[in-house]
Amino acid sequence: xxxxxxxxxxxxxxxxxxxxxxxxxxxxxxxxxxxxxxxxxxxxxxxxxxxxxxxxxxxxxxxxxxxxxxxxxxxxxxxxxxxxxxxxxxxxxxxxxxxxxxxxxxxxxxxxxxxxxxxxxxxxxxxxxxxxxxxxxxxxxxxxxxxxxxxxxxxxxxxxxxxxxxxxxxxxxxxxxxxxxxxxxxxxxxxxxxxxxxxxxxxxxxxxxxxxxxxxxxxxxxxxxxxxxxxxxxxxxxxxxxxxxxxxxxxxxxxxxxxxxxxxxxxxxxxxxxxxxxxxxxxxxxxxxxxxxxxxxxxxxxx
Amino acid sequence: xxxxxxxxxxxxxxxxxxxxxxxxxxxxxxxxxxxxxxxxxxxxxxxxxxxxxxxxxxxxxxxxxxxxxxxxxxxxxxxxxxxxxxxxxxxxxxxxxxxxxxxxxxxxxxxxxxxxxxxxxxxxxxxxxxxxxxxxxxxxxxxxxxxxxxxxxxxxxxxxxxxxxxxxxxxxxxxxxxxxxxxxxxxxxxxxxxxxxxxxxxxxxxxxxxxxxxxxxxxxxxxxxxxxxxxxxxxxxxxxxxxxxxxxxxxxxxxxxxxxxxxxxxxxxxxxxxxxxxxxxxxxxxxxxxxxxxxxxxxxxxxxxxxxxxxxxxxxxxxxxxxxxxxxxxxxxxxxxxxxxxxxxxxxxxxxxxxxxxxxxxxxxxxxxxxxxxxxxxxxxxxxxxxxxxxxxxxxxxxxxxxxxxxxxxxxxxxxxxxxxxxxxxxxxxxxxxxxxxxxxxxxxxxxxxxxxxxxxxxxxxxxxxxxxxxxxxx
Numbered sequence: 081x082x083x084x085x086x087x088x089x090x091x092x093x094x095x096x097x098x099x100x101x102x103x104x105x106x107x108x109x110x111x112x113x114x115x116x117x118x119x120x121x122x123x124x125x126x127x128x129x130x131x132x133x134x135x136x137x138x139x140x141x142x143x144x145x146x147x148x149x150x151x152x153x154x155x156x157x158x159x160x161x162x163x164x165x166x167x168x169x170x171x172x173x174x175x176x177x178x179x180x181x182x183x184x185x186x187x188x189x190x191x192x193x194x195x196x197x198x199x200x201x202x203x204x205x206x207x208x209x210x211x212x213x214x215x216x217x218x219x220x221x222x223x224x225x226x227x228x229x230x231x232x233x234x235x236x237x238x239x240x241x242x243x244x245x246x247x248x249x250x251x252x253x254x255x256x257x258x259x260x261x262x263x264x265x266x267x268x269x270x271x272x273x274x275x276x277x278x279x280x281x282x283x284x285x286x287x288x289x290x291x292x293x294x295x296x297x298x299x300x301x302x303x304x305x306x307x308x309x310x311x312x313x314x315x316x317x318x319x320x321x322x323x324x325x326x327x328x329x330x331x332x333x334x335x336x337x338x339x340x341x342x343x344x345x346x347x348x349x350x351x352x353x354x355x356x357x358x359x360x361x362x363x364x365x366x367x368x369x370x371x372x373x374x375x376x377x378x379x380x381x382x383x
Numbered sequence: 384x385x386x387x388x389x390x391x392x393x394x395x396x397x398x399x400x401x402x403x404x405x406x407x408x409x410x411x412x413x414x415x416x417x418x419x420x421x422x423x424x425x426x427x428x429x430x431x432x433x434x435x436x437x438x439x440x441x442x443x444x445x446x447x448x449x450x451x452x453x454x455x456x457x458x459x460x461x462x463x464x465x466x467x468x469x470x471x472x473x474x475x476x477x478x479x480x481x482x483x484x485x486x487x488x489x490x491x492x493x494x495x496x497x498x499x500x501x502x503x504x505x506x507x508x509x510x511x512x513x514x515x516x517x518x519x520x521x522x523x524x525x526x527x528x529x530x531x532x533x534x535x536x537x538x539x540x541x542x543x544x545x546x547x548x549x550x551x552x553x554x555x556x557x558x559x560x561x562x563x564x565x566x567x568x569x570x571x572x573x574x575x576x577x578x579x580x581x582x583x584x585x586x587x588x589x590x591x592x593x594x595x596x597x598x599x600x601x602x603x604x605x606x607x608x609x610x611x612x613x614x615x616x617x618x619x620x621x622x623x624x625x626x627x628x629x630x631x632x633x634x635x636x637x638x639x640x641x642x643x644x645x646x647x648x649x650x651x652x653x654x655x656x657x658x659x660x661x662x663x664x665x666x667x668x669x670x671x672x673x674x675x676x677x678x679x680x681x682x683x684x685x686x687x688x689x690x691x692x693x694x695x696x697x698x699x700x701x702x703x704x705x706x707x708x709x710x711x712x713x714x715x716x717x718x719x720x721x722x723x724x725x726x727x728x729x730x731x732x733x734x735x736x737x738x739x740x741x742x743x744x745x746x747x748x749x750x751x752x753x754x755x756x757x758x759x760x761x762x763x764x765x766x767x768x769x770x771x772x773x774x775x776x777x778x779x780x781x782x783x784x785x786x787x788x789x790x791x792x793x794x795x796x797x798x799x800x801x802x803x804x805x806x807x808x809x810x811x812x813x814x815x816x817x818x819x820x821x822x823x824x825x826x827x828x829x830x831x832x833x834x835x836x837x838x839x840x841x842x843x844x845x846x847x848x849x850x851x852x853x854x855x856x857x858x
């Protein structure tokens with residue numbers, strides 16, 4: 081029995097050691113690369129001062145092209161939106177942006193409708209993309225104190241001490257990309273040098289889709305945190321609602337500027353699917369956004 | 384509780400330590416520990432259904448005790464009937480009630496008579512088909528006077544509920560497993576080490592092979608009509624590997640866990656995908672069920688005695704019942720029927736036993752192995768499809784479809800990555816098993832470095848987010 085326990089102990093120890101080494105190397109490779117937005121921000125974005133950043137989910141990522149907006153307004157913008165994320169991730173991204181020693185005058189918050197319908201404080205599917213920074217307090221705290229504690233949050237915060245928990249749990253999202261990141265550290269995960277990504281022209285068929293009405297509200301625990309963080313860092317917050325096919329919204333006006341493009345397009349031709357614009361729609365909506373953003377900036381007398 | 388869960392990771396070492404360090408002196412105490420552990424293991428899923436196992440145990444315990452005392456054959460038959468009626472009655476109620484009702488209504492509707500009969504919302508108790516068959520084998524063996532009934536209730540209850548194989552087998556015979564509860568096992572280092580090897584290998588097959596295959600299988604089988612010929616074939620082949628990895632993985636873990644406690648369970652799979660014909664496939668696939676049906680159904684029906692017509696009839700009955708055992712759906716019955724049809728030519732030509740005891744694969748066996756695998760794969764479509772209509776159309780599209788592309792498997796970098804993992808894991812599984820097969824073994828043995836490497840593969844290639852439960856739990 082003693083020999084067997086020793087044998088098991090040996091296997092567990094060696095396996096844990098090797099798994100830890102592999103995971104540390106994996107996270108290190110991702111931290112030194114630009115594959116995901118958090119490390120892209122740290123490694124490939126050399127500027128520190130921005131006129132605006134876009135924080136949001138896939139709708140923010142695919143609607144607002146900062147290259148186009150900057151070419152019109154002569155501004156310097158950065159799109160930090162990530163697909164499949166919610167309000168909590170936007171807060172974490174803003175915090176990460178500031179901790180990286182960067183600043184911005186405006187923060188364009190472009191969340192998905194789900195964040196405004198669903199009042200759960202939230203944990204998003206792509207929050208693992210910050211795991212390479214789990215040693216930093218704000219990332220660790222985000223995982224540890226997330227109000228939606230579940231297997232994933234537990235695995236993520238415990239990765240501070242046992243890194244193979246997170247790297248193993250998210251193996252297709254972290255371990256395998258890290259192999260590529262080690263060889264091509266400059267490669268980005270489907271976004272350009274300013275963080276933008278656009279859907280192609282053709283996507284889902286929208287034939288027969290019916291008008292949908294949704295009641296939303298600008299109240300969310302993480303929205304309050306974002307507001308506070310912006311206020312403390314002299315950042316003006318602007319809310320942005322992206323175009324959605326055949327969607328009407330009802331809401332009480334928020335106490336900060338809002339650009340509502342929900343019904344900007346009537347034609348299905350501008351959409352990739354019901355909630356994302358395609359390349360043509362993105363071009364048009366970015367131009368319109370630039371116009372309205374210019375007005376807001378003037379009103380704020382910051383220019 | 385499932386084997387690839389955190390709770391089991393705590394449960395197993397706890398029971399192991401208690402078994403070898405706290406209850407090592409008394410056989411009775413050890414059996415009590417195993418019984419309680421088994422009930423905790425099962426109750427973790429739904430404690431209410433423990434009552435079914437307990438009731439089944441009680442009935443068979445008392446029936447078996449009464450059998451030797453019965454003075455007349457009539458009374459013995461009555462006692463056996465009580466056990467069969469109770470156990471099969473529970474199975475019929477929980478597993479087949481709605482199927483019979485719906486089939487009855489559909490049959491009448493074909494004659495233009497529309498009936499309104501309500502079905503029941505019934506949860507299928509996990510593993511009911513397995514433990515029912517296990518406990519039935521005990522009563523039948525006692526009835527046949529092949530086995531002495533046990534008077535020790537705890538021993539018998541622990542045999543019925545033994546947690547490593549309670550919910551998905553191997554379906555153990557009382558004559559093999561029950562005597563092992565009468566021995567105060569001494570720790571056997573080599574046995575435990577081989578058990579550990581099987582646990583690691585079983586987890587690899589389940590978490591890396593089966594669970595990674597499940598993404599593709601679920602997508603393709605959920606809406607098969609949109610897929611090309613090549614994708615449908617790949618979907619069926621991947622299901623073949625998924626169900627093998629899932630079920631044989633479970634059996635490996637079960638056998639391995641039992642060995643940690645000094646118990647030896649029967650081999651349930653002997654590398655079935657290297658079979659050269661369907662008869663050999665059934666001697667290598669789910670052996671504990673095949674032999675159960677052989678001993679308790681095929682042989683009582685007459686087996687291979689009698690004329691060819693009787694043999695054919697008996698074979699069809701066994702395959703159809705075996706299909707029905709898997710689930711209350713016509714798809715399973717047809718699956719059993721297909722296997723019977725594939726078995727039939729071998730039976731008629733007296734070639735169904737030509738590979739018995741022959742585990743020497745040669746180059747000439749390559750085509751028979753591929754052909755057998757292809758036939759088994761086609762039959763799997765019926766096993767996996769949600770309905771008969773879907774299965775028929777699926778198989779039709781596997782042959783009549785002008786689209787050959789593999790775009791689904793190239794849809795995104797993540798899908799390509801997943802496909803690469805599946806390909807690597809499947810080839811690795813087959814390579815290890817082929818190696819063991821060539822060495823005339825019935826299981827894969829892993830050296831210490833291989834164990835460590837396989838555990839690392841489980842960590843970095845296993846499925847942890849939304850893992851599928853074991854497929855055979857539903858049976």
